[in-house]
Amino acid sequence: MYSLKYLLPILLFFISCGPQSRYTDPQDADASIIEQTKTSEVDKLIRTYADYGEFNGALLVANEGKVIYQEGFGYANMEWNIPNQSDTKFRIGSITKQFTAILVLKLVAENKLDLHTPISNYLSEYPKENAEQISIHHLLTHSSGIPNNFESTKRKAFRPDNYSSRELVDEFSSLPLEFEPGSKFSYCNAGYNLLGHIVEEITGMRYEEALQKVIFDPLEMKNTGFDKHRAQIKNRASGYFESFKTYYNSNYIDMSTVYAAGAMYSTVEDLFRWDQALYSDKILPKNYLDSIFMKHIEDPGYGGYYGYGWSIKDKPLGNSDEVVETIVHDGVIDGFCAIITRIPSRNSAIILLSNIRRAPLNAMTKGIMGILYNKPYDVPRRSVAFAFLDAVNEKGLEKAIIEYKRIKGDPDYYLSEEEMNIASYKLLQADQPEHAETLLRLGIEAFPEAFNLYDSLGEVLMSLGKKQESILNYKKSIQSNPENENGIRMLEKLEAGMEE
Template identity: 45%
Template sequence: MITQSIHTLQKKGFLIAILLLSTGMLFAQEKSQQIKDLLNKYHEYGQFNGSALVADDGKVVFSEGFGMANMEYDIPNRPNTKHRIGSITKQFTAVLILQLVEEGKLELDKPISKYLPEYNGPAANVVTIHHLLNHSSGIPSYTSFPAFFQEQSRDPFTPVEFVKTFADSTLQFSPGEKFSYNNSGYFLLGHIIEEVTGKSYEQVLQERILDPLDMKDTGYDHHATILKNRAAGYEKRGNDYINAPYLDMSIPYAAGSLYSTAEDLYKWGRALYGDKILSDDSKELMFSPQIVDGDAHYGYGWSIANLPVGKSGDSLPIVAHGGGINGFNTLIVRLPREDDLIVLLNNTGGTNLRDIAVGINNILHGEAAEIPKRSIAMELMPVFAKEGVDAGLAKYKTLKKDATFGLKEDEMNQVGYQLLNNGKIKEAIEVFKINVAEFPDSFNTYDSLGEAYMMDRQKEKAIANYEKSIEMNPNNQNGKDMLAKIRAQ
């Protein structure tokens, strides 16, 4: 009887285990379908075109592609499609730097000049490795230079050559004083890695990270290389697409020149839990706020933030980073406490990946994801461009009444600048005016409107909007620079 009872209990326990396992699988399948439905809706509305991967409790529950990796040959995006990841590159650079610190080859508190003796600019003896890693150096970011995209972005440079283009720049503030996102800093870090190791940044990356982690679908993107499964980059023009402008990949360098896949970035996320590539002490540095400036909490190559869950006001701690480079924008979100990961790689230029990540995070935690709306901005673009101001304003009033459409500040700003760059200055002004009216608490809307008025030679209105922008955000260096330029005329 005792033996029979044990067998009965064992059988019941086995059945309970099977039942629990089946229930878990059903929950995972349900989450996967909800994520797919959400991303399908974003894709339908032209707001996501790329590859996505989601891990829940460390296990992949969703991995799919949406839309086309190449629109000209109708090649679909897949989980193994290679996308340029832009500034997600910075976390790889940060790990390489911290590895060299662990080996005693670099010191975080030592200045640039210790490792780059030929660097003779104002930053040489006052900006440290620490300042470069957390964007507090005060060195101007080369991507913000007025003629960068027109005059430099298509030309190849060696690291030594390109550093000279910004080395003599005046510091925008005292190092360590505040946070200001900066591609120049991470370019310098790549150059320092090369000088200290005697190898190219690409070779060091391959030997120290990509090979040990078996990340065979990640690397430094060279335009000349025949790269299988490489996604083409596109930009939106209203609801249409164009090929993204060419960018020589020697320019983003250690700040943004890598390509990867959703699947490889999952490997990367898993590796960051262990000690194969970095010690616990170094990871603590990387994932802790090394600078806190307003809403900016930045470690080394990662932003530290919170992601909302549902409508209760609750949130979960995350470490995350986005990337934007001609034709691509990307986002990686790690929730270390939950062991969750969200990877979004989009190859149609700027789109709001954070909203998608919030929706996916809600699904993972049993909450409803907010359904996206069609873009008012994208509908307005061709009307303003082809039919003029009156038609554009009329279309805007019509769309505002339609509950299936929504308006986003960044999208309207994007449309305004597309019009501005195409010589449609009057139309751009009206789009920026709509953005100011819809988002009056955003300093950036006034900054953009000020620029449009400046290009239209409406000096007083330009000054008024730039002053308003700076009043709302005293750290708006671009606004200060443009205001000084206008007043000097």
């Protein structure tokens, strides 16, 4: 753990040693020294995540309205080694919803929509039975009862360029509601897509045009937009998914199907402009902005409340027992994940964008909040298995074994049976079966009851021509797990071969 309260007295000691210095109480320390220390701590924390392969993206941290850190890590395009930067454009998934909410509230402020009247007032084509029960408020708060998943959407992976919001809405509009509107919270992408369609119907503009006119142009968000697969978008990151430190290109997704629920891209810099605009009336009068951040409905699954396009939740400061109220939303879409956390009580923001489908963004945010509030926080631990794998490739087997023995009990590392198994397969696939055997034996030493390690060792030994040892390890695997069908099958095959 690292904390400003441990570093600050040391810094002040050295400052006091200068010819014109005097002792300064930590509470009265120069703000620039405190800020530099926070910046240094954030950098060290995030670089640790990046070095361990846990973060590939960009982030921005603002404290009391001022950016104290922004940086890119890893690659925007792994095939070409193009680095992520603070102006790299990432898909932001469901963070799009807060922009949709602003468009809707803008129409409410202009008396073109009412939050609490049925949507049948605005959509004559929407099935009346449902439309007369659902209000704009229900859609904004995920309490409409509209099903979130519907089979027709899943089947239509590719759509023509002129695919309309009306066609998208038609896919779910006639489905029975899952519960009475307003009775509970149930996260619903379909509801926000319906809001996008309503915006189009009222304004006469396409959803992306409304975003540009109402939000992006006034706020000079020049690196934010509605993502389209065919468009050439400068500095757009490629999306990936990761499986045990191996990276793959993400699956294709037609952003027209994601629409007003999650089709935007942006940068950490533009999202900070957005964050700061929400403290002003540049887009909406204050009373309408306030309604966006109200606790309209409880979200039991998240442990907080939902406003309009935002969640409101008390979050811990580092790993302390203290909490602070945050306005937050994340976004996840194939190849990308993102989170923006606002702390209105001190005009601070933490923005994390990743072009890998899964990343520990919540843990990273928690650590950064600890730094901002001078509280203790956790740093990530490195995998022993993958450290061994790196050492084998960089230093050879003997030094890798020494490294393994040195770090396996180190609190900065963790040992995982599953990762030991995965790492052994990586070695086997790299035509290094002897190294795989060594790693699996180390794994069995640490996890003597792990049937899967015995099973994998049996496979490795078989590839090395050590059939008797292979049979022995498959037997141990089955002894630990009598339902290990692969072990049973391989053992029968090996024993049959021995008889011949």
